[in-house]
Amino acid sequence: MNAGAGLTGRTGRTQVFEVSTLYGAATLAAALDAGMFEPGRRVLLVTNNAAVPEAAATLDEMTGWAAIAARFDTVVDWNETVFPNHPSLWAPPETDTAAWQRLLRVAWDLGNGPLDLVVESVHAKPAAALAEIFADADVHVYADGLMSYGPTRERLLWPTACRVQRLLHLDLLPGLTPLLLSEFGAPAEIVPDAAFRAVLDEISGACAEPAVARRVPGERTAVILGQYLAALNILSAAQEEGLHERMLRGAARAGCAHVVFKPHPTAPAQYSKALEKAAADAGVRLTVLDTPMLAETVFDRVGPDLVVGCFSTAMLTASVYYGIPIARVGTDLVLGRLRPFQNSNRVPVSLVDAYVPDIEALTGGLETLPGTPEDAGAALGALVRVLGYTMQPRMHAPLRGGAEQWLAEHQGGLAARYVRRSKLTALALPGGFASGVAGQMPGRRAALRLVRKVRARTVGKS
Template sequence: MIQLIQASSYFQVVSLAAMADARLLPEASRRILVLANGSQMPEITTPLRQNPGFSLLAARFDSVVDLDELLWPRRPGQFNPRNEELPLFEKLLRQHWDLGQTPVSLVLESIQVNPAQALARIFFDAPIAVHSDGLMSYGPTRNKLPVPMLQRLRETIHIDLVPGLEPMLLLEAPVQRKVLGLESLATLFAELSAAQDPAKHQFPADAALVVGQYLGSLGILDTERELELHHRMLLAARDAGASAVVFKPHPSSGPTAALLLRARAESLGLEFRILATDLLAETVISLMNPLVVISCFSTALLSAKYMLGTPVIAVGTGELLQELGPYQNSNRIPVSIVHALLIQQLATPADAGDHDELTALLRAVAYCMQYKNLPGLREGAEAFLTEHYVAHSAHFKRRRLAVLDLPPRWAHPSRTIRASAWGRGLRRRALRVGSRSLDKIARSLAETSSRVSR
């Protein structure tokens, strides 16, 4: 059987190579790595093949193919063939990737979205394994999957980024869970670091590494507020005793933000260096040995802390938990994890034993996010909120609790607040409908206010 293994980021390529070394990938006679750049702007990011150390990783697979090149100028995330086109695309991919008529199995990431879902639809009878490299695997499945696809799911493979924490991805499906230990991933990053020329990577002493996040692309923060968030990271670096800051911008961010941050750093008396490299943050940490790693909710914070043993600081997670919208935003679980571990100082499940508060918290958040798909989590969510809401209120929104009728009832918005919100919604509707409907909507507003007041 031929195995198609899809990767959309360089970290995923590293993760998959480590999974191959650890013999966690399903058995196959031939393994093909399918590159599908998941960047929102792949045109301005380095192609996955050109990242440093790629040849070392590609050696773990029998061949490498590029879905980006085949689909150009369409991006992989836009690949959504119509049902009547599926046989045609299967014939095309079998020809271009030299698959012949051999049965195929799939190892996919982000099964809820394209191109992973498109590949699963094209190879309609292939068994499916789902791999995950980051923190999102700890959250619930974003979209409801078709029953035929659920029936083909066999297993998930995830990195133990939070030691002992079980993923909620595909919790609704009876899949086998495989775990890639951090020691296996650390071995591979050590190999990648050893392949670098130390003379090309000289870093200042007593420096903090700030890992930038492009929150503007997610529609979470505007440019000014994102700059302020990064400014707070500089303050955290100074307070931690750093005399210099190495800033690794997000690959999708423009140069302006980094230049503005340079001026802020100089005003604080910090030496500032912009790190223009395609090296992953984990490789940079191995080469740099920073005083501390600082970010918001980057996966690098947890891989630095639990895999590389480097001190870390998270900045801005509390505010971000309230800014994220809608509540089911798939970034919510990663932010909650970082906030709980690094701000609230909860223990990981591996360390907590029978007193695992983190898992209970995340399951309560997951129920609030995807209550229709995960009704079995309600009882646990009610118990957790009844006992722990005050300590963990930052993770929940009061209106969400009210809509789902979850405890504590005293935290629900008052009737006056709800009536005001309904009124604002009706006024906005009036503006959309037009002036001729204003009288009718005004009467509706009056009736609504009257019912609420009663």
């Protein structure tokens, strides 16, 4: 990968920006353009976290990558640095971190001065490994998706947690404050909408084709988004294939005669083949995109009348930054499949389920699709806090009181949809088995053990 042009000679703190997606890189570019980082030497550290990196599209193959990379003095490849180790698995032994820092400071020309480390998913590798290696660096975390609204996946070790300066995030659900890293008091800062949209336009402008899919005048077009959930072991390949077919049929029922399928970059080819038959059966024209590009480039170039997905962040981007109607499919299926309960996808799925209309519930055409409420962010805040507490009760113990109130008010409805009864029982919350009895008995732990035994016997007899 090549260094950015014309950026040498900067003074100030050296900054290392870790990215694994073009969307994340666009978020960082927007933050830079908005002046959210002081001037300094900027190193873009690219990592490919796919299960088989050699078989996945690389960032420099993505449409618009060159414009993003030009903002940095140097672009370096983390996969090459740690080869033959996988970047999502490797971390140096604790005794070797100081040696690795000296090595990388020389190899990447970082100097010996203060360092800012800007990473995504600081609790997971490779970001966690980088935070260990650069043990004296200030850590800035950026989130480019809906996961920023959920709790931190697992408690950070204090040597890293005490260095987290802030969380940068997109305002995908206006009015909703992210829960990520809030347990450490890290302030959440919004990357300005105008700056991010300008970067998206810059990326789209790099697309060589005037239109990525041919439109017929007067013909309604929908874009459906693949996520490749089978790779995460959330759905089977057959279930995900069926999900795409449901998206297509829903778009057809809404009156769209043309459907553009934007697959995940690592999706298997048979997904497209299955959709071809579904499109023929539904009587719609299908375009499958095989050029690696952002979904947002498709939105800009196609100008669709509708975007349909499961819980892809790109759905919210379509609504917030492009004003395109959005609809969901299959969130109930995914909610039932997520394991364990603290799976970090739970909050994104729940938010889309609660916020985005279900296209399969439409009784008419596209004009009957409900709009997304403008004040939804505030309303969704209570749900996020409930999920944050039930997913990470020790980390977010102060949220228990609000969770109890919300669950008591929504028993049998929303509470049952988003929080399993077994989880409510284990935490002695409203809606759980004999939660009222458990809450009144002396010795909370003993009471909970008794409740679990009674519940097990009851289930065994039924």
